Amino acid sequence: MPEQPVERRIRNFDEVPLGYTPEMAMEEASRCLQCPKPACVEGCPVRVNIPAFIAAIRRGEFEKAIGIIKETNSLPAICGRVCPYENQCEGACILGKKYEPVGIGFLERFAADYEREHSKLEIPPLPEPRGESVAVVGSGPAGLTAAADLAKLGHPVTVFEALHEPGGVLMYGIPEFRLPKRIVRAEVDYVRKLGVEIKTDVAVGLTLTVEELLREFGAVFIGTGAGLPNFMHLPGESLNGIFSANEFLTRVNLMRAYKFPEYDTPIRIGKTVATIGAGNVSMDCARTALRLGAERSIIVYRRTEQEMPARKEEIKRAKEEGVEFHTLSAPVRYVGDERGWVRQMICTRFRLGEPDESGRRRPVRIEGSEFPMDTDTVVVAIGQSPNPLVPRTTPGLKTSEWGTIIVDQEGRTSLPRVWAAGDIVHGDATVILAMGTARIAAASIHRFLTSPAGWPTL
Amino acid sequence: MNPRIRPGEPESYLARLRPHYFFRFSFFRHTFNFDCLKWMGYTILSKETLAPGITRFEIEAPLIARKALPGQFVIIRVTEKGERIPLTIVDTDPERGSLSIVVLEAGRTTKLLSSLEPGQTLLNCVGPLGRPTEINLYGEVACVGGGVGVACLYPVVRGLKQAGNKILTMIGARTAQLLIFEQELRRWSDELLVSTDDGSRGHKGLVHELLKRALEEGRRPNLVYAVGPVLMMKAIAEVTKPYQIKTLASLNPIMVDGTGMCGSCRVEVGGRMRFACVDGPEFDAHQVDFDLLLKRNQRYLEEEKLSATLHG
Numbered sequence A: 001m002p003e004q005p006v007e008r009r010i011r012n013f014d015e016v017p018l019g020y021t022p023e024m025a026m027e028e029a030s031r032c033l034q035c036p037k038p039a040c041v042e043g044c045p046v047r048v049n050i051p052a053f054i055a056a057i058r059r060g061e062f063e064k065a066i067g068i069i070k071e072t073n074s075l076p077a078i079c080g081r082v083c084p085y086e087n088q089c090e091g092a093c094i095l096g097k098k099y100e101p102v103g104i105g106f107l108e109r110f111a112a113d114y115e116r117e118h119s120k121l122e123i124p125p126l127p128e129p130r131g132e133s134v135a136v137v138g139s140g141p142a143g144l145t146a147a148a149d150l151a152k153l154g155h156p157v158t159v160f161e162a163l164h165e166p167g168g169v170l171m172y173g174i175p176e177f178r179l180p181k182r183i184v185r186a187e188v189d190y191v192r193k194l195g196v197e198i199k200t201d202v203a204v205g206l207t208l209t210v211e212e213l214l215r216e217f218g219a220v221f222i223g224t225g226a227g228l229p230n231f232m233h234l235p236g237e238s239l240n241g242i243f244s245a246n247e248f249l250t251r252v253n254l255m256r257a258y259k260f261p262e263y264d265t266p267i268r269i270g271k272t273v274a275t276i277g278a279g280n281v282s283m284d285c286a287r288t289a290l291r292l293g294a295e296r297s298i299i300v301y302r303r304t305e306q307e308m309p310a311r312k313e314e315i316k317r318a319k320e321e322g323v324e325f326h327t328l329s330a331p332v333r334y335v336g337d338e339r340g341w342v343r344q345m346i347c348t349r350f351r352l353g354e355p356d357e358s359g360r361r362r363p364v365r366i367e368g369s370e371f372p373m374d375t376d377t378v379v380v381a382i383g384q385s386p387n388p389l390v391p392r393t394t395p396g397l398k399t400s401e402w403g404t405i406i407v408d409q410e411g412r413t414s415l416p417r418v419w420a421a422g423d424i425v426h427g428d429a430t431v432i433l434a435m436g437t438a439r440i441a442a443a444s445i446h447r448f449l450t451s452p453a454g455w456p457t458l
Numbered sequence B: 001m002n003p004r005i006r007p008g009e010p011e012s013y014l015a016r017l018r019p020h021y022f023f024r025f026s027f028f029r030h031t032f033n034f035d036c037l038k039w040m041g042y043t044i045l046s047k048e049t050l051a052p053g054i055t056r057f058e059i060e061a062p063l064i065a066r067k068a069l070p071g072q073f074v075i076i077r078v079t080e081k082g083e084r085i086p087l088t089i090v091d092t093d094p095e096r097g098s099l100s101i102v103v104l105e106a107g108r109t110t111k112l113l114s115s116l117e118p119g120q121t122l123l124n125c126v127g128p129l130g131r132p133t134e135i136n137l138y139g140e141v142a143c144v145g146g147g148v149g150v151a152c153l154y155p156v157v158r159g160l161k162q163a164g165n166k167i168l169t170m171i172g173a174r175t176a177q178l179l180i181f182e183q184e185l186r187r188w189s190d191e192l193l194v195s196t197d198d199g200s201r202g203h204k205g206l207v208h209e210l211l212k213r214a215l216e217e218g219r220r221p222n223l224v225y226a227v228g229p230v231l232m233m234k235a236i237a238e239v240t241k242p243y244q245i246k247t248l249a250s251l252n253p254i255m256v257d258g259t260g261m262c263g264s265c266r267v268e269v270g271g272r273m274r275f276a277c278v279d280g281p282e283f284d285a286h287q288v289d290f291d292l293l294l295k296r297n298q299r300y301l302e303e304e305k306l307s308a309t310l311h312g
Helices: A022-028 A039-043 A052-057 A062-072 A076-082 A104-118 A141-152 A181-193 A210-216 A245-254 A278-291 A312-320 A389-395 A430-451 B107-116 B149-162 B184-190 B207-216 B228-243 B291-296 B301-310
Strands: A134-136 A157-160 A197-198 A219-222 A240-246 A272-276 A294-300 A324-326 A329-335 A343-355 A361-365 A373-374 A379-382 A416-421 B044-049 B054-060 B073-077 B087-090 B090-091 B096-103 B124-127 B140-146 B168-174 B190-196 B223-227 B247-251 B266-269 B272-277 B282-284
Touching: A022 A052, A022 A104, A039 A052, A039 B190, A052 A062, A052 A104, A052 A210, A062 A076, A062 A104, A076 A181, A076 B087, A134 A141, A141 A157, A141 A181, A141 A430, A141 B207, A157 B184, A181 A197, A210 A219, A219 A430, A240 A245, A245 A272, A245 A278, A245 A379, A272 A278, A272 A329, A278 A294, A278 A312, A278 A379, A294 A329, A343 A379, A373 B207, A416 A430, B073 B149, B087 B096, B087 B149, B090 B124, B090 B223, B096 B107, B107 B301, B140 B149, B140 B207, B140 B228, B149 B168, B149 B184, B149 B247, B168 B184, B168 B207, B190 B207, B223 B228, B228 B247, B228 B291, B266 B282, B266 B291
Parallel strands: A134 A157, A134 A219, A157 A197, A219 A416, A240 A379, A272 A294, A272 A379, A294 A324, B140 B168, B140 B223, B168 B190, B223 B247
Antiparallel strands: A329 A343, A343 A361, A343 A373, B044 B054, B054 B096, B073 B087, B073 B124, B090 B096, B247 B282, B266 B272
């Protein structure tokens, strides 16, 4: 897929991969073997009928292709950009065993973009509205998916979002150069066109409680995500210039701080930006820092590149753009100046020990290996915890010791008529995993609302 | 038993609102779609200039108004390109479905907000955010406010008074002209003391000196509540510490989302990192690192100046 050249893209916030032309897409689609037992579908958390949509692209029937995708995936333009295909559909592709797998992700993106750019956004025929309405809490990937699925089944759905723009992490978290916000808006508009009402500025737990929603709606779906930033609780972590990844990205993405002073929300960036952690969010932060004008952008990670949780593609792009990687090291404290701004990060070195439960080799601190690193901006990107706002204000909603909501295999919580899915259930993960669990919960909600069933006790 | 509510079961809580709101809702639960949010234009119902640069707005926001408790705040946005800024809910009128905020013209957003007129709307308003003040029967409570924080003091004073406490209120401003909410606070206070930096009203000096004097004279409130500039709250904490009087301070750090998502508002309380937006905004003043808060609040001073100059 053609890309924006490195030297140009690190100066702008435009998207990096430029997308297939119709000819390229048809050519790529012709590589698909059309397996009778497609492994790629098994690899997809939302079970898109991949061979069918690829066959449609090969025939040049692009509208038909997107129709097939949208049967199971309401946010294809987003998934075609941020899904870790290499571990899912493309990872399972038979061709990939010997050659390159079919570019399923890029093809999905192509089909979605083609539809949007040719303004042929088609709304599938919707069934007659059914009586019972559903409240969806949170408008991120999980909430939008559940809302779209339920709307397609004919349920009146209202989505509640605490921020001023719907989209959740798609809006505040993932940067413009990886997922343009106009695309998120278009996908949200599609969900709206399915008849879903989206109410912004409603913080469920504060403005309205789940209890109140249960009085007005037949069912409540909670998809409030992993919005609580983790800190390392090191000395000096509250110095100026140290951000959580969430604050850094929210300022830049949701509030458009990269366009300050045209937009009112500022962000201050130093010459050297150190990002702690090596997940996808960390790569986003490190690459955003370059685009904001940082001279050096450094990823600091306590294991090695092999253990990095980020997608290989993201690591590759970050490297191309000049992000430096300092592996086997992590900060232990921060040193600031008299005005309270961070100036130095004291790090310690690690070596890899025995593998832990996750199968990754455990980092072991090397005593006495402390070394200073000069930096004037630090982004702490070591993961997010489940958003506590709803669990805290919903009596009877059972949560785990990590703060995730406990659900059964259908997404049912300990409260009757309340379902949950996405990061609030499984901890911070990928967009597509949240969508997958949301689909299961939406199906369960539909079954419940159409055929009164008992509520299992958790 | 089928847990689903059927028509005819307990009425919508919204129906308990005034009839003119009720008519805006659907009468049928089955087609109920929170229509009340549709007209949530956050219209400015009234505007009043309290002092030069200090304006009180009454804003239509019924969902927030019916929930708001003393000590809570909203986050508002004025324009599409605007910032999200936190403002304390100073008063509510659940009957009218409105809440009041008091705005001090300081930066770009507050200037813009202050220029709005009744009938115009805010773009966004979310709340009520933060944990409400713990309104208990403490006995005697000293409530201290400085600057525009005096307005934030009002709902707390009223709540504490209604709970049966004896209220000693102390308010301070730079000059008499900038004193706000004096009459309102007097109504709910057993005693009200005033200080101005220039001596144009009441005690000449800072408001914590009033508290210090009261304590030296032998007054022993069971609780001291402080809201105002960081340095004022720090001074209050220092005054009450030797007397070991429980002291609460309502902190005002820089926020972005206000729902615990970004950590911009993190403060250190007793050596622990806390988020003012969800864990606060009130904390034990003796445990708060006010110097850190002061520094963190100056993070974007230069950008604020630039923005103010550019936008006139």
